[in-house]
Amino acid sequence: xxxxxxxxxxxxxxxxxxxxxxxxxxxxxxxxxxxxxxxxxxxxxxxxxxxxxxxxxxxxxxxxxxxxxxxxxxxxxxxxxxxxxxxxxxxxxxxxxxxxxxxxxxxxxxxxxxxxxxxxxxxxxxxxxxxxxxxxxxxxxxxxxxxxxxxxxxxxxxxxxxxxxxxxxxxxxxxxxxxxxxxxxxxxxxxxxxxxxxxxxxxxxxxxxxxxxxxxxxxxxxxxxxxxxxxxxxxxxxxxxx
Amino acid sequence: xxxxxxxxxxxxxxxxxxxxxxxxxxxxxxxxxxxxxxxxxxxxxxxxxxxxxxxxxxxxxxxxxxxxxxxxxxxxxxxxxxxxxxxxxxxxxxxxxxxxxxxxxxxxxxxxxxxxxxxxxxxxxxxxxxxxxxxxxxxxxxxxxxxxxxxxxxxxxxxxxxxxxxxxxxxxxxxxxxxxxxxxxxxxxxxxxxxxxxxxxxxxxxxxxxxxxxxxxxxxxxxxxxxxxxx
Numbered sequence: 001x002x003x004x005x006x007x008x009x010x011x012x013x014x015x016x017x018x019x020x021x022x023x024x025x026x027x028x029x030x031x032x033x034x035x036x037x038x039x040x041x042x043x044x045x046x047x048x049x050x051x052x053x054x055x056x057x058x059x060x061x062x063x064x065x066x067x068x069x070x071x072x073x074x075x076x077x078x079x080x081x082x083x084x085x086x087x088x089x090x091x092x093x094x095x096x097x098x099x100x101x102x103x104x105x106x107x108x109x110x111x112x113x114x115x116x117x118x119x120x121x122x123x124x125x126x127x128x129x130x131x132x133x134x135x136x137x138x139x140x141x142x143x144x145x146x147x148x149x150x151x152x153x154x155x156x157x158x159x160x161x162x163x164x165x166x167x168x169x170x171x172x173x174x175x176x177x178x179x180x181x182x183x184x185x186x187x188x189x190x191x192x193x194x195x196x197x198x199x200x201x202x203x204x205x206x207x208x209x210x211x212x213x214x215x216x217x218x219x220x221x222x223x224x225x226x227x228x229x230x231x232x233x234x235x236x237x238x239x240x241x242x
Numbered sequence: 243x244x245x246x247x248x249x250x251x252x253x254x255x256x257x258x259x260x261x262x263x264x265x266x267x268x269x270x271x272x273x274x275x276x277x278x279x280x281x282x283x284x285x286x287x288x289x290x291x292x293x294x295x296x297x298x299x300x301x302x303x304x305x306x307x308x309x310x311x312x313x314x315x316x317x318x319x320x321x322x323x324x325x326x327x328x329x330x331x332x333x334x335x336x337x338x339x340x341x342x343x344x345x346x347x348x349x350x351x352x353x354x355x356x357x358x359x360x361x362x363x364x365x366x367x368x369x370x371x372x373x374x375x376x377x378x379x380x381x382x383x384x385x386x387x388x389x390x391x392x393x394x395x396x397x398x399x400x401x402x403x404x405x406x407x408x409x410x411x412x413x414x415x416x417x418x419x420x421x422x423x424x425x426x427x428x429x430x431x432x433x434x435x436x437x438x439x440x441x442x443x444x445x446x447x448x449x450x451x452x453x454x455x456x457x458x459x460x461x462x463x464x465x466x467x468x469x470x471x472x473x
Contacts, residue, residue, distance in 0.1 A: 103318065104333025111322065143358050 013127045023131060024124055027153035030133035031080040035202065036168035037066070039077060039137040040176060041148040041161040045186040045210020046139035047220075048077040051168070052203045067207045067219075071096040073106055074140030075207050075217035079166045080153070081133035088136055088151075092116050109140035113149035113157050121155025135165045139207075141215045186210035204229070252421020254383030254412050255285060255296035257353040258395070259376050260404035263361040263432025264353040267408035268296050269383065269416050270424035281424045290315050291436070293331040293354030294429050298381035299368070304348040311335050328354040332364035332372055340370025349380045355431045383415030383422035390414060405430060405439070413446045 008014050009022030016022060035051040050066040066085075067077045070092045078085030095115045099107035116138065123129045131153050138149045150163040161181050164172035186208050206225060209217040220228075256267040268285040271278055285297050287308045293315070297304035311334045315326050332352040339346060352364045365371075365378035377395055379387050394407060405428055412426045426441040 102334070102337070103330045104336075105327065105329055108322065 011127050012124050012129075012131055021124070021154075024154045027131040027133050028135075031135040031153060031165055032167070032169070034079045034134075034166045035066075036164060036166040036172055037077045037079040037135075037137055038164045038172050038176070039139050039148050039150070039160070039162070040179070040181055041139070041146055042181055042186045042210070045141055045146045045208060045213070045215075046148055047186050047206065047208045047210075048075065048137055048139050049204060049206045050077050050079075051166070052205055054203055061203060065205070067205055069207075069217045070112065070138070071100075071106060071140075072216055073142055073209060074109055074112060074138065075209060077137045077139075077207070079135050079137075084132045085134040085136070088116060088120065088132060088134065091119050092138070095119075106142065108144065109138070109142050109147040109149065110144075110159075112140065113138055113147075113151065113159075117151045117155050117157035120151055120153065124153075124155055137163050137165065139209060140217070141209045146210065186212060252383070252419065253285060253298040253381030254387070254415035254419060254422040255298050255349075255351050255380045256384075256387075256408050256411055257296060257351040257363040257365070257378045258399075258404050258408055259353075259361045259363050260399045260401055262401065263355050263430060264363055265401070265404040265408050266294055266296050266351070266353045266429045266431070267405075267412050268427055269381075269412055269422040270427060271422055272301055273421060278423075283424075284427060286427055286429045288312075289331050289352070290319060290326055290354070292325050292356060292431060293328050293352065294431060294436070295331075295335065296351040296353070296380065297348065298350070299348035300346070303346045304350065307335060307338050307346070307348060307350070310338055325356060327356040327358060328352065328362040328364065329356075329359065329374075332362075332366065332374075335364075336366050336370055336372040339366055339368075343368075343370050351378045351380050353431065355433060357433075361432065379411070381422065383412075383419035386415050386418045387411050401430060401432070409441060410447075414449060416443075416446070417449045417452060 008016035012021060012023035035053045037050045039046060039048040048067060052064060052066055067075055068089045069075045070089065076089055076092060078089065092112060096107045096112060099111065116136065120132050124131045133153060135153060136151045138151065140147055148160050148163060149157055150160055150165065151157045162176035164176065206220040207217060208220050209215060252271055252273055254269045258265050266286050270281065270283050270285065272280040272283045287295050287297060289295055289308065289312050295308055297308065311331065314334050315331055318330065319326050331354065335350055335352055347368065349368055350366045352366065355361045363375055363378050365373050365375055365380065367380065376397065377391060379391065390411060408428055409426055416422045425443050426446065428439045430437045
């Protein structure tokens with residue numbers, strides 16, 4: 001589906017006659033072209049995974065981090081233009097520490113999502129700014145339990161129990177919908193996230209925040225990741241064998 | 243110290259946690275120097291539906307701080323979509339107290355109930371320290387209560403035990419501190435809501451040496467002389 005917004009797509013402050021802002025839609029395309037990013041909310045926490053397509057064989061494994069910790073209890077996985085993503089993460093970190101110094105407690109995930117969404121939306125209001133070319137999956141565990149939010153370049157933010165953005169989002173979403181997330185623990189969830197992010201030559205980055213990680217956002221432990229990898233490989237082979 | 247002296251609340255203020263909530267208590271004397279400007283003041287002020295603050299020291303300072311915090315808490319509650327926690331309220335009070343320590347002279351006790359932590363008391367004395375305690379006392383009258391609480395306070399009291407303790411303590415302090423007096427006001431906050439109580443001054447128990455004397459030698463002086471003889 002290619003839509004040419006001839007003439008109405010030159011500025012983010014211009015609406016088209018059919019009520020669309022093309023610049024925001026183009027920004028969303030930048031997100032769609034990036035590697036898949038997935039987040040799921042399990043019974044006891046959140047798991048997030050990023051499929052990092054390896055741009056160059058000379059890149060050191062583990063570099064080009066796509067998942068960042070925003071605060072002790074929350075993290076963000078970024079899809080789209082990486083530099084734009086850095087800016088959003090920096091803003092989220094700043095909002096989180098500012099909230100804590102004023103109110104004396106960790107920022108509720110809902111509040112953080114609203115502040116980040118508000119910031120992303122801000123950049124769609126002025127002609128001298130361009131919209132962010134990245135989408136963000138924000139996962140956190142606060143007093144009200146584990147929560148998952150997705151923030152799009154338009155500034156929309158919704159709460160999900162399963163979210164996917166990037167190249168393989170359709171396939172990922174179909175798989176996620178099949179899962180019984182309310183019954184799964186994060187350990188089981190990790191296997192599923194790995195399953196979905198299937199493509200050739202990529203590096204998988206995963207993080208979780210759950211009861212097992214003492215409600216702190218951290219990288220999934222290496223052994224668990226290895227188990228998930230081999231389980232996914234077997235599942236893939238079974239699929240291909242059909 | 244004439245009538246131009248600033249209004250000051252000599253005061254006794256108390257906050258006590260019990261099994262299920264908190265009880266806040268205070269006396270009711272506001273003085274300008276030696277004159278009692280208000281003998282029935284209410285030193286327990288509302289910040290939100292579930293959080294109250296006891297004020298001591300300068301009346302003006304403590305009122306302004308309370309007003310500011312009530313304003314910020316209201317905005318915070320609207321933004322959050324649910325009642326603010328006692329900790330957040332106490333932190334806002336502390337920030338104002340600490341950042342303006344050169345200009346303010348007010349000791350505060352923040353107490354309330356929220357669904358995450360239950361009943362909590364936070365003491366915020368003069369410099370802007372914040373300290374969470376199972377019970378807190380403040381004001382000039384509190385000097386006389388340290389030993390009393392060391393002995394009388396215990397964990398997991400019932401609501402009635404806690405209120406009686408608070409009432410007794412304020413009454414004792416009022417008997418010894420010239421800057422505290424009037425009536426005793428208490429506020430009980432728990433999951434069911436808020437209850438305000440009022441205990442008039444003349445209904446309070448009398449303590450040592452306030453009791454009327456019996457068989458005192460001074461009775462002789464009061465007695466009239468022998469009957470004049472009738473011829």
